[in-house]
Amino acid sequence: MFINFLLITFLIAMVLRLVLPALLRWALSAFVKRQMRKGGVVFGPNGNPFAAPSTSSGPSRAADGEVRVDYVPPTAKRQPDTNFRGGDYVDFEEVK
Structure with a gap:
């Protein structure tokens, strides 16, 4: 019986x-893939998230030596502050 x-x-x-x-x-692999899909990670070929995604309708690459800027943020025009009275006083003590 014991045997x-x-x-x-x-x-x-x-x-x-x-x-x-x-x-x-x-x-574990199913859990990680589900979490990556929730996070918006785009899978490349064969489900590898580190490979470049294969898209044929993407932006074209710039030629060597050419710079291409896709987005330039708008610049806010800053009004000079007329009530500025100077900075805060900082006590200076020389350390020897």
Whole structure:
């Protein structure tokens, strides 16, 4: 009776040792992919997030030595402050 218990326990441990790593690897990769999709990460070819996404209708690349600016933020015109009376006084102490 005790030998049967040990044999069954040993077989269950061996099956878990072989199956559990593959199961955890699959579950973790599925979780990471789901979180990356929620975060807006674009997958490249073959699901690799670090590869460049394959888009044919994207912006064209600039030639060597040429600079291309896609967006220039608008500049706010700043009014000079007429009530400015100078900066704060900072006490200076010389350290030797």
